[in-house]
Amino acid sequence: MANISVSLPDGTQRELKQGATAADLALDIGAGLAKAALIAEVNGEEADLNKVLPDGAAVSIVTGDSDKGLETLRHSTAHVLAQAVLELYPGATFAIGPPIEHGFYYDFAMPEDETLTEENLEGIEEKMREIITADQAFIRGEVSANEALEIFSDHPFKCEIIKVADSSEVQTPDAISFYRNGDGFIDLCRGPHVPSTGKLQHFKLMNVAGAYWRGNEKNPMLQRIYGTAWASKKQLKDHLFRLEEAARRDHRKLANELDLLSFPDELGGGLAVWHPKGSQVRKLMEDFSRQRHEDGGYEFVYSPHIANAELFRTSGHLDFYAEGMYPPMEMDNGEYYLKPMNCPMHCLIYRTGTKSYRDLPIRLFELGTVYRYERAGTLHGLMRIRGFTQDDAHIFTTEEGLAEEIAGLLEFVISVLEAFGFNEFTFNLSTRDPQKSVGDVQMWDLATSALEEALDKHGLLFDRKEGDAAFYGPKIDIDVSDAIGRSWQLSTIQLDFNLPERFSLRYINSSGERKRPVMIHRALMGSIERLFGILLEHYAGAFPTWLAPIQVAVLPVANEHEKYAKDVIGKLEAEGIRCEFLRADNPLGKRIRDVKTQKVPYVLVAGGDDTANGTVGVNPRGSEVERDVPLSEFIGRLRTEVEERL
RNA sequence: GCCGGGUUAGCUCAGUUGGCAGAGCACUUCUCUUGUAAAGAAGAUGUCGUCGGUUCGAUUCCGACACCCGGCUCCA
Incomplete structure (x- = not known):
């Protein structure tokens, strides 16, 4: 009987009898492979194992090890x-x-x-x-x-x-x-x-x-x-x-166990109240955001939560997104809506006074709370809620200044996200959909290449999503990977040619002509609430010390050490450290267990030796107990840890 | 919004084939005074998600609504 010859992925050839199938080939290579074999790839095409192999075919045996x-x-x-x-x-x-x-x-x-x-x-x-x-x-x-x-x-x-x-x-x-x-x-x-x-x-x-x-x-x-x-x-x-593991980290469960926030039924779906501990963490996130924006050349603004329908007609939101907005409130001089976005308000702020090219870029920042009517079935803890706060900014710039602004923004975004323990990022560039877009093509090209250049300039690899842009401009979206490998879209940098037009925004250029600024919408954390949920899952509830609602719990060994323990707390609080005191009304082991389940970063135990020597026993989250640590030394270590956001 | 499941103490959950409900933890009080993840005793705790219907009687059966969970659709 005639033989055929097939080639394997490693380049070797194999002789087989005429009429041999992929399964025969697998068996010929080895019994183990024959057992593991699921399908074959014959000349690049997937095939069943019982496929008769043609002479000269390139064949690979596919097992469950491959995708x-x-x-x-x-x-x-x-x-x-x-x-x-x-x-x-x-x-x-x-x-x-x-x-x-x-x-x-x-x-x-x-x-x-x-x-x-x-x-x-x-x-x-x-x-x-x-x-x-x-x-x-x-x-x-x-x-x-x-x-x-x-x-x-x-x-x-x-x-x-x-x-x-x-x-x-x-x-x-x-x-x-x-x-x-x-x-x-x-x-x-x-x-x-x-x-x-x-x-x-x-x-x-x-x-x-x-x-x-x-x-x-x-x-x-x-x-x-x-x-x-x-x-x-x-x-x-x-x-x-x-x-x-993912269920153990579920932010809805942890938020409840750690007494961070709740979703009372009477409040309505998709609306949360923040308890003191959750608010503390959130405040730290917000303070950090404010500080970074202040350093980054942003000006802070505030705007109301409701606005006359006229505003959202001007912005186009009522034309395009009315379904996602809360229904209107009838008031004396017309209809008012809860704001679904901050941008129209920021446009109103820009529009006051005459702007010169010398004033640009103007960067308006607001921790702006917006309300969106999400469909009932889509709500999901903090990840999808009906009222949330964006770290929202709108940058108004000249066409010429666009590329530089974007480049600076990318750097800014990454440095902020890194502070929250993320170090793996994915960048997506969404480009124009010719079917639905406003603004002239030249403008789109300019803007898209500005985004692309900025990514290239920082050596950032990105995926191009052709036609995925919003109708008003191209954008870069940034995803992060969390501690268990899940990906979350957090940041977005979107160019907008539409709103400057709708609000008739202008600046005077160096030749004295009126020009339209380009508008950049950008949010780094996206929604503070959602990032809070993501962080809660990312850290499995164990917030790093700089974010932890309670940083140190101080436990006297017995009542007689209470005074010393309170002195310790006094010294820590003087350093701005957030402390909790647990009096000795339960065995030490029990009290340690209680604070450990609350994932407090440091438990300090103060007993007789400590009272005599000005020391503490340090029981850190996730590492070994250390006895007889001088309090001043502990404070020094903690301060470094908080400052460096470890 | 749609499909399916659910809602019992502050939390996690058991239970009642229709007869005014229970455990553990938490809480309160007392005792113990502790050296690194659960000391002991006693006590209090509920419109059994809401509103309606059936029934002598509903936490239990039926209906509507609210909220939650898993998805679908949607997400400026």
């Missing part, structure tokens, strides 16, 4: 989910079920009078395990569109997919591919799939959710089951552990 392998594994698991649901719930029909980050989902429409709830997941999972234990082979097939419509005649969503010519589920317009496994479960699918259900051992169904068909809220709502799937038991376990 592609995992994706396939998850996709196959989604098929098994659909198979289980359709078997368990006659009359249910299925829509789509793709792999996603960490897992997969599948959307279903349940028969009338039936709904899936999380209680059903256990039974579905059990059925899936049966299917997996049966080790059913996934078998690919192709039919014409008409035949496919016949096969899926009971499943309207599938028929809709078949009818859409450019659907990614369909391989070519005249052949529809599908996969079959078990006793007749069949699903439309481009593939490839793992060879058999036995490969799908490490999965877990997570939750049930609603999802619109094709993601459009005008379409019917389906029921979506989310699951996670991995190549090994360990990976699955690690993933579930990471989810638990």
